[in-house]
Structure formats: structure tokens, C-alpha cells
Amino acid sequence: MMILFLITAFVAIAASILAITRTNAVHALLNLIVSFIAIAIILFLLGAPFIAALEVVVYAGAIMVLFIFVIMMLNVGAETEEKKSKWLSPKIWIGPAILSLVLFLELTYVVLSESEILLQSSQITPKEVGISLFTQYILGIELVAIMLMAGIIGAYHISRVKRKVKHRFLKEE
Amino acid sequence: MMNFIWLIPFIPFLGFLVLVFWGKYLSKRTIPLVGVGSVGFASLITILAGINFLSNPPANDFFELKLWTWMNVGGFAPSIGFHFDALTLAFVFVITFVGFLIHVYSAEYMHDDDDYARFFAYMNLFVSAMLMLVMADNLVLMYLGWEGVGLCSFLLIGFWYKESANAAAARKAFIVTRVGDTAMALGLFLLIIHFNTLDIHEILQKAPVQWAEGSSIATWAALLLLGGALGKSAQVPLQTWLPDAMAGPSPVSALIHAATMVTAGVYLIARNHVLFELSPIAMETVAIIGAVTLLLAGFAAIAQYDIKRVLAYSTISQIGYMFLALGLGAWSAGIFHFMIHAFFKALLFLGAGAVIHALHNEQNMFKMGGLKKELPVIFWTFLAGSGALAALPLITAGFYSKDQILWFAWSSEKGSPLLWAAAFFGAFVTSIYTFRMVFITFFGNVKTHVHHSPGKMIKIPLIVLATLSIVGGFIELPHNFGHITIFSDFLSPVLPEVVLGHEGGNTELLFQLFTGATGLVGIYIAWFFWFKNPSIVYNLKTSSFGKSLHGYLINGLGFDWLYDHAFVRPFTWISNINKNDAIDLLYTGIANGAQGLNKSFSRMQTGNIRWYATGIVIGLIITLAMVLFL
Amino acid sequence: MSQIPVHYAMLLAAILFAIGLIGVLSRRNIILMLMSVEIMLNAAGLAFIIAGSRWLQPDGQVMFIFILAMAAAEVSVGLALIVQMYQQHKTLDVNSINKMKG
Structure with a gap:
């Protein structure tokens, strides 16, 4: 393992x-x-x-x-x-590398200050995840749904290409 | 009747207010009516008050009128009140009467000026302030009048303010007299501390009781008051402003710098004579300063070519005579000379103004000449005034007043042969420069023709003043000569008699002969050097020694140069160092610092995404570090 | 099955995060910058899973699902913006879109 x-x-x-x-x-x-x-x-x-x-x-x-x-x-x-x-x-x-190094050192400090624990290899089944998702985190699900919808609408709207020529019903005479 | 004496300073002040607020709307005929009428009315009331005073003299020989208490601060409560005695009457008479004549003259003189109303407004304010000065019953009110006349002098010298030279002269007058005013204020503070009041009558009663004769405190008080007098009366060392003050119109020079304001110092010393008598050192100082000044100014006057500057130095010199008289303890002689001097000096200034006006603003004497035929009235009145100035014997009033002073310089207890010699030589010099002026201006060939002749309103005051210059002396004839002592008797309740050192009855005649002789010899010398053989003086002037001497004399014996180098230059040097205003640096420094911070911060907005991302990461690192380690 | 120490797993997540960070700060092409952001998001999600596995609770995996959904939405909107940017400026260089300067 x-x-x-x-x-x-x-x-x-x-x-x-x-x-x-x-x-x-x-x-x-x-x-x-x-x-x-x-x-x-x-x-x-x-x-x-x-x-x-x-x-x-x-x-x-x-x-x-x-x-x-x-x-x-x-x-x-x-x-x-x-x-x-x-x-x-x-x-x-070199600059970003130094910054990342500093951040990494801080993170290691955080991680290593915990006591050494060994991870079990037991699986957490999808069934448990599903139950937890739809009972405890139901609100999160709803919010994620809204966010996805916002993402769709936003992506559609932003990437729309403006037509230079208007539809004949929208043209003003 | 005497309850109306408050009208005397009030009516000119009312005239000032009317002219200030409504002068724009009044016609050129109404303005002199208001301006001259107010002073005329004041002189009328003076005459009535004088008649009342002389016919039934009040108790204690003075009349007090308290209007209201000015302020009441910790026991110090000066009042707005008037003290009217013989000395006051003498001064008020001169101020209002001579002032009235000068106002009449200036109604025609300043007629073509655009600022007609402003001129009369300032003149009325001046007369009002001067009257307040001499009628005040406490030193605070007198100081109010003192400052008021200083202000009006500034405003009137710089009347034609559009020329920057006039404004500079006005500033110089104000600043130099300020030095004197500060000394006087210190003297007032000293008096308050010791007497807890500034009421003149009270001080003059308390002073001999509280202060011993010859004590240093009395000397200090007297010397500080003397400092104020030196400034206003333009004596050494504060005399440098008066020649430059001739930048103002001629009526201003006549009123302020001949007859009234410059005599405020004389009034101050005479009024506080008790304080001065307590300190022999102060008296000696007054006499010595008077003697030195009269010589200095006399020598400077010989070299001048501007007719008004000759008269200015002459004023300084004659006030030196008054100071000499006061320093000798000859109080009434000094006041007598003041009155006579007011007559003839105002006359001379008005005459000079008429000449200048007629020649269309030509002030250089050497460009005038032969005006005897072209301006006869002015010539004869000017001659009368010059005779009085030079103390021509017997026929002029000046002879009697100056002779008195010379006699007391020799024979008074405080007099000395040295003081007499200075005064005598000064009289000699006076006669020389006076008739030099007369010969150059009125005799000889005409160099500039008259543009327009003066009118009635100019001639009449000149004639009146000329008459007074001649007959005015007859109210005080010396002992061996008729012994009329109307004037000194009049002043005797207020001012003490002069104490004679040694009796010299016979020698008095000798001295009178000397004085008379100097006048005549001076005329001869002036005629010889400036009329008959002007080339001698010309050669002397162009020689190298003559040139430097002439330059020295014409610039008032180098006082201006001295003050410029000793005071003005260091001051401007320091001001230049502080040109960027060190205190201001603090405030502009804050503004500049904020601006600098702004600039450095705005450089952080590069618009570069990677830079912003770097910023986020750095913030993250710092926050994490703070959470972990702090 | 042998166990894996938590430290190693967490360190792996930290290393991936740091690498993603280097990528974000040093790439000049906006698409590749977005890609580096994806690496960072992935590393964060990995850290969540590790934590959930340590406590034997499903919460870590739930969190990872949320992160995943969010990353998807963000990528779609971000790419739409990038497409617009390309059409306006005809370039994908981030240094050229500094109109917000000053």
C-alpha cells in the first residue's frame, strides 16, 4: 500500500x-x-x-x-x-518559487505538528456519502445547484457574440 | 458752558464718520462744507470755552468732565473724561484754529483730487484724535489719541498710495514711531504697577510722595515716556521718518508735521512735568537730545534742494528747541515756542505748497526762482514766516520765543554754556538755511513759470498766519524789554516757573543783541552765497570733499544708512532664510507626505494579474504566519 | 493492507498546492494560468478527502463534491471570459490586459 x-x-x-x-x-x-x-x-x-x-x-x-x-x-x-x-x-x-516554498514550509509546519496517525484503509461507501449528502448537507446541494445554473447562464451570456445586423422585426425604420 | 467741551473732539469725529460713509454721494461743494465746517465749529466752541475759562477760572485752575468709565478691570478703571486747564487750552486753541485755517486752504488745494472726501475724512479724524490726546484726563485715553494720530499720519502720508514711494514713506513713519510708542507703553505699564491708576492728576500728586527725587524708578518712567515723545516728535534717534513724510500733500505736512502731531511729544513731557522734575537725569537727557537734534537737523537743512525737505528738517530742529526748553525747566518758554512755531511753520508749509501747486508740482528749489513778482502775496507771507523762523529781531514773533529759550539755556539752573552755544549756533544755521531757501525760490531769474495763480481760499489763511507770526510774540516780552508776561502768567497755574541759576539782569540785553545779530548775519551770508555768488557754493559742492560732505548732509547725516545696515538688512536676511516658512513646512510636509504615500501606493496598481495574484499569496503567507506563530 | 501515515498524504497535498501556485504566478498564458488554478483546487480537495479518511466520516467526500461542482462552474465561466478576451484583444497574454493600471 x-x-x-x-x-x-x-x-x-x-x-x-x-x-x-x-x-x-x-x-x-x-x-x-x-x-x-x-x-x-x-x-x-x-x-x-x-x-x-x-x-x-x-x-x-x-x-x-x-x-x-x-x-x-x-x-x-x-x-x-x-x-x-x-x-x-x-x-x-524564482520569485513565485520562493513564495510557494515559504507557503509550503508553513503548511508542513501545520501538518507535522499533529501526532502521527496511520490511515485505515477501510472504505467509505458511496451509500454513506449519499445519505450524508442528502440529509446533512441538503442545503449545500441546493446551493450548488443554483451555482451551476448561474454558471450556465453566465457562460452563455458572456460568450454571446453581438450580431451586427438586427432581425428584421427588431429593426427601426 | 464747560460741560460742552466734549463737543470739541466729537464734532470732527462726526465729520469723519459722515465723510467715510456718505462721502461718495456728496458733491464737491458739500464735502469741504462738512470737512472744514466741523473743524470750524470745534474752534468756535474752543473760543467760547476759552472765554469762559479766562473770565471765571474754575477752582483748582482746571475743569474735569468725566463722561463714562471706559473699563473696570481689577481695580484699574480709566474713564472717558476730559481735563481742561491752561495748557490744554493753549494746545486746543492752536490745533483747532490753525487746523481750521489749514482745512480752508486744503479745500482749494485738494479740489481737483478724486479722493476729496477721503482726504477730509482723514484730516477730521486726525483733528479729533489730536484733540482727544491733549484733552484726555488719563494716560490710556491719551494713548488712544496718540495711536489715532499715528494712524492718521500713516493714512495721510500715503494718501496718494498708488505711488509705491509714498506708501513706503508712510510705512517708515509708522514703524519708526512705533518704536517710540512701545517705549511709551512700557512707561505706562511701569506707572500702572506703581500707582494703580493712570489718571494724570492722581499720578502727578502721588509721584513726589512715592518716589524720591533722583530715584532710578522715576528716571526709568521718565525716560520711557521720553522714548515715546522722541518717536512722535521726530527727535534723534527717531527722526528719520519726518523728511520722508513730505511725500504727503502740503496741507498734511502743515497740519501734522509742523503744527500738531509732532508737538504731541512736547505736550506729553509738559503734562507729566512732575515726573520729569523728579529725575534730573531725564531732564538732562531731554535738553541734550534737544540740543543735538537742533544742530543736526540744521546742518542737514542747508544741503537740501527739495523745498519741503528743508522745512521738514527745520521742523525737527525747532522741536529740538522746544525739547531744550523743557529740559531746562523752562516749561512755559517751550510751550510759547510751540505756539509761535505752529503759526510760522504752518504758514511756511502752506506757502511752499502754494508755490509747488502754482508751478505744477515742481519741488526742486533750484528749478524755481524769481517768484517774487509772479506770486506776490505768497512771497510776502512766506517772508514773514521765514523771518519768524530765523528769529529776526523785534518784528517777528519768533524772535521773542527763541530769545527766551536762548536766555534760559544760559541762565537757568539746569543750563550750561555748552547748551547755550549749541542753541546759539543752531539759530545761526537756522537763519542761513531759511534765507537760502527764500533767495533761491523767490529771487533771481524765473526758471519755471507759474501755471495758475492761487485763489482766495489759499491766500487768506496765509495772510492770517503771517499776521500771527508777526504779532503773536507780543504777548510775552522779556523782562528788560517791556516785561509783558501774559502767556507765562496764563500757564503758571499748570507749569512751574523756570528756576534761574544765577541772576544776570544786564547780560540779558547782551544775549538779546547776540540773538538778533545772528539772524541778520545769517541773512547776509545766505544772500552772499546763494544769491550774489552762487558759483562759490557750486565749486565747493563739486570738489571731492564737498561732494562727500554734501552727500552726507543731504541724507540726514547718515542715520538712514545706519538704520538700514543695523536693523533692516539683518531682518530681511533672517526673513529670507525663513522664506519657505519653517512652520508652514509642518503642514505642507503632511500634505506632501500623504501625496508621496499616494504615489507609492498607486504604483502597486499595475493592472497585471500576476502581480495581483502575488499579492494575494503574500497576504495568505503573512496571515497564516500570524495565526500560527502569534 | 498497510497504512499510510497522514503526514505523507497531507504533504503530498501541500506539494501539489505549491506547484499549482508556482504555475499560477509564472505562466503568461491565461488558459494555462487557469489550469494551474485547477491543480490547486484539486490539491485542496485531496486534503479534504485525507481528512475525511482520517476521521472515517463521509464529510470529506461531500466537501470534495462541492469543490468539484464549484470548479466546473468556475472553469466554464472563466473560459467564456477568456474567449471574449481573445475576441477583444486577439491575444491570450495576461500582460496585455492591464487597462486597470493606476
Whole structure:
């Protein structure tokens, strides 16, 4: 279990690092998908099979596909290649790297100050999740529904293209 | 009748108010009616009060009229009240009568000026303040009048304020007299502390009781009051403002700087004579300052070419004579000379003004000449005044008043041969510069022609004053000469008799001869050097020694230069250092700091998303650290 | 089955979060910036699951579902905005959209 966890963790981290350093957008996205799948395996190891499935289906399947659609629509891949090579100099990423390092150190401090606990491998079944979701967190469900609807309407409205020519019934004479 | 003496200062003040508020709407005929009429009315009441005073003198030889209490602060309660005795009457008579004549003159002189109403408003305010000064029964009210005349002097010197030189002269007058006024205020504070009152009558009664003769406190009080007198009367060292004050119109010079305001110092010393007599040092100082001033100013007058400046230095010199008389203890002689001087100096200024006006504002004597034929009335009246100034023997009033002072300089208890010599030499110089002025202006060839002749309202006051300059002296003839002592008898209840040091009955005649002789010799010298052979003086002036001496004399013997370097330059240097106002830096510093902070903060808004994200992350790190470690 | 220490799992989440943060701050293409934000969100969700697994309660997984829904909505709206931005400025460089400067 431990070895599996370590290998998968390593793959996730490596894929993420590759994702943020690729100049080609499509390459970066594909690496990201690999990272997500690795994380899904870790989730499964942690006893959340439902969530692991959800991760692959929604995250890697829907959201990343959305990204790819947009990239392909805007024909991004070719452009960013030349620019990114100039922008990969250490001067650019050394600042963010330091900031992230500081944040990471703080987080480790938080994490390590807890006593050492070993995780059980017992699974939390989808049935339990469902019951908890629809009894305890029913309000959250409703809110999430509203938020999704707002997202749909917002996305539709924002990306609408204004027609230069009005419908003949809307034209003013 | 005497209950109406409050009208004397009030009616000119009423005239001032009317002219200030409604002067714009009054026609050029009504304005002089208000302005001259108010002073005329005041002089009428003065004459009535005088007749009343002389025919039945009140008890204690003075009359008090308290109108109301001005303030009551911790036991100090000065009143608005008037004290009317012989000294007051003498001054009030001169102020209102000579003032009235000068107002009549200026009704025609200033007729073409646009600010006709403003002129009369200021003149009326001045007369009112001066009357308040001499009629006050306490020193606070007198100080009110003192400041009032200083203000009016400033306003009238700078009457034609659109020329910046006039405004500068007005400022100079105000600032220099301010130095004196401050000394006088300190003297008043001293008196309050010691006597708890500033009522003049009370002080003069308490002072000999409380202060020993010759004590230092009495000396300090007297010297501080003397400081105020020096400022207003333009004596050394505060005499530098008077020559520049000639920037004002000629009636102003006549009224303020010849007859009345500059004699306020004389009045102050005479009124507080008890205080001065308590301190021999103060008396000596008064006499010495008088002697020094009269010589200094006399020498400066010889070198002037502006006719009004000659008269200005002459005024300084003659007031020096009055101070000398007061310092010698010859109180009534000083007041007598004041009265006669008011007559002839006002006459001379008005005459000079008429000449300047007729020659269309030409003030340089060397550009005048031969006006004897063109302006006859002015010439004869001017000659009468000049004779009085030079103390021509027997026929002019000036002879009698100046001779008295010279005699007392020799024979009084406080007199000394040195003081007499100074006064004598001063009389000599006086005669020289006076007739130099007459010869250059009225004799010789005409260099500038008369533009328009003066009218009736200018000539009549000149004639009246000329008559007074001649006959005015006959009310006080010396001992060996008819011995008429109307004037000193009149003043004797108020001012003590002069104490003679050694009896010199026979020598008095000798001195009179000397005085008379100086007058005549001076005329001859003036005629010789400036009429007959002007080239001698011209050669002397252009020689190198002559040039520097001339420059020295014409600038008032370097007092202006001294004050400029000692006081004005350090002050302007310090002001320049503080040009950006160190205190202001505090407030502008706050504003500039806020602006700087604003600029540095606004540089944070780059519009760059990555920069904003960095900001969020940094905030997150700091918050986390604070939660964890604090 | 052997157990995994919580620390290691949490550290993994922290490392992923940090990597995502580096990506957000250093990428210049707006789409890839959004992608790095997704990495961060994923790491946060992972931390929730770990916590839920430690306490053996379903609350962690519930929270992850919420996060997932939110990420989906956010990505859709964000991409719509990016499409509009591309149509206005014809570029995807974030440095070019600094009109809010000053």
C-alpha cells in the first residue's frame, strides 16, 4: 500500500511539474490529465472509490475536455511556443518559487505538528456519502445547484457574440 | 458752558464718520462744507470755552468732565473724561484754529483730487484724535489719541498710495514711531504697577510722595515716556521718518508735521512735568537730545534742494528747541515756542505748497526762482514766516520765543554754556538755511513759470498766519524789554516757573543783541552765497570733499544708512532664510507626505494579474504566519 | 493492507498546492494560468478527502463534491471570459490586459 502510494504520488507530482513547465498548451493539458488520474488512484487508496470515479469522470473528463475545446478553438498551441521559451528564464519563476516554498514550509509546519496517525484503509461507501449528502448537507446541494445554473447562464451570456445586423422585426425604420 | 467741551473732539469725529460713509454721494461743494465746517465749529466752541475759562477760572485752575468709565478691570478703571486747564487750552486753541485755517486752504488745494472726501475724512479724524490726546484726563485715553494720530499720519502720508514711494514713506513713519510708542507703553505699564491708576492728576500728586527725587524708578518712567515723545516728535534717534513724510500733500505736512502731531511729544513731557522734575537725569537727557537734534537737523537743512525737505528738517530742529526748553525747566518758554512755531511753520508749509501747486508740482528749489513778482502775496507771507523762523529781531514773533529759550539755556539752573552755544549756533544755521531757501525760490531769474495763480481760499489763511507770526510774540516780552508776561502768567497755574541759576539782569540785553545779530548775519551770508555768488557754493559742492560732505548732509547725516545696515538688512536676511516658512513646512510636509504615500501606493496598481495574484499569496503567507506563530 | 501515515498524504497535498501556485504566478498564458488554478483546487480537495479518511466520516467526500461542482462552474465561466478576451484583444497574454493600471 505504502509503495503504491509513493509511486503514485511521485507520478502525480512529476506530471504536475511537467504540466506547469510545458510551452505547448496541449502538452501541458495532457500532463495535467495524467496528474489527475494519478490523484484518482490515490483517492481510491484512501478509501474513497466514489470520489475517485467522480474525479476521472468530471475533472479529467469534462473540465479538461472543456479546456482542450477552447484551446483548439482559439488555436493556442502554436503561438505560445515561441513566447514561452523566452519566458522560462529563472528570473520569472524564482520569485513565485520562493513564495510557494515559504507557503509550503508553513503548511508542513501545520501538518507535522499533529501526532502521527496511520490511515485505515477501510472504505467509505458511496451509500454513506449519499445519505450524508442528502440529509446533512441538503442545503449545500441546493446551493450548488443554483451555482451551476448561474454558471450556465453566465457562460452563455458572456460568450454571446453581438450580431451586427438586427432581425428584421427588431429593426427601426 | 464747560460741560460742552466734549463737543470739541466729537464734532470732527462726526465729520469723519459722515465723510467715510456718505462721502461718495456728496458733491464737491458739500464735502469741504462738512470737512472744514466741523473743524470750524470745534474752534468756535474752543473760543467760547476759552472765554469762559479766562473770565471765571474754575477752582483748582482746571475743569474735569468725566463722561463714562471706559473699563473696570481689577481695580484699574480709566474713564472717558476730559481735563481742561491752561495748557490744554493753549494746545486746543492752536490745533483747532490753525487746523481750521489749514482745512480752508486744503479745500482749494485738494479740489481737483478724486479722493476729496477721503482726504477730509482723514484730516477730521486726525483733528479729533489730536484733540482727544491733549484733552484726555488719563494716560490710556491719551494713548488712544496718540495711536489715532499715528494712524492718521500713516493714512495721510500715503494718501496718494498708488505711488509705491509714498506708501513706503508712510510705512517708515509708522514703524519708526512705533518704536517710540512701545517705549511709551512700557512707561505706562511701569506707572500702572506703581500707582494703580493712570489718571494724570492722581499720578502727578502721588509721584513726589512715592518716589524720591533722583530715584532710578522715576528716571526709568521718565525716560520711557521720553522714548515715546522722541518717536512722535521726530527727535534723534527717531527722526528719520519726518523728511520722508513730505511725500504727503502740503496741507498734511502743515497740519501734522509742523503744527500738531509732532508737538504731541512736547505736550506729553509738559503734562507729566512732575515726573520729569523728579529725575534730573531725564531732564538732562531731554535738553541734550534737544540740543543735538537742533544742530543736526540744521546742518542737514542747508544741503537740501527739495523745498519741503528743508522745512521738514527745520521742523525737527525747532522741536529740538522746544525739547531744550523743557529740559531746562523752562516749561512755559517751550510751550510759547510751540505756539509761535505752529503759526510760522504752518504758514511756511502752506506757502511752499502754494508755490509747488502754482508751478505744477515742481519741488526742486533750484528749478524755481524769481517768484517774487509772479506770486506776490505768497512771497510776502512766506517772508514773514521765514523771518519768524530765523528769529529776526523785534518784528517777528519768533524772535521773542527763541530769545527766551536762548536766555534760559544760559541762565537757568539746569543750563550750561555748552547748551547755550549749541542753541546759539543752531539759530545761526537756522537763519542761513531759511534765507537760502527764500533767495533761491523767490529771487533771481524765473526758471519755471507759474501755471495758475492761487485763489482766495489759499491766500487768506496765509495772510492770517503771517499776521500771527508777526504779532503773536507780543504777548510775552522779556523782562528788560517791556516785561509783558501774559502767556507765562496764563500757564503758571499748570507749569512751574523756570528756576534761574544765577541772576544776570544786564547780560540779558547782551544775549538779546547776540540773538538778533545772528539772524541778520545769517541773512547776509545766505544772500552772499546763494544769491550774489552762487558759483562759490557750486565749486565747493563739486570738489571731492564737498561732494562727500554734501552727500552726507543731504541724507540726514547718515542715520538712514545706519538704520538700514543695523536693523533692516539683518531682518530681511533672517526673513529670507525663513522664506519657505519653517512652520508652514509642518503642514505642507503632511500634505506632501500623504501625496508621496499616494504615489507609492498607486504604483502597486499595475493592472497585471500576476502581480495581483502575488499579492494575494503574500497576504495568505503573512496571515497564516500570524495565526500560527502569534 | 498497510497504512499510510497522514503526514505523507497531507504533504503530498501541500506539494501539489505549491506547484499549482508556482504555475499560477509564472505562466503568461491565461488558459494555462487557469489550469494551474485547477491543480490547486484539486490539491485542496485531496486534503479534504485525507481528512475525511482520517476521521472515517463521509464529510470529506461531500466537501470534495462541492469543490468539484464549484470548479466546473468556475472553469466554464472563466473560459467564456477568456474567449471574449481573445475576441477583444486577439491575444491570450495576461500582460496585455492591464487597462486597470493606476
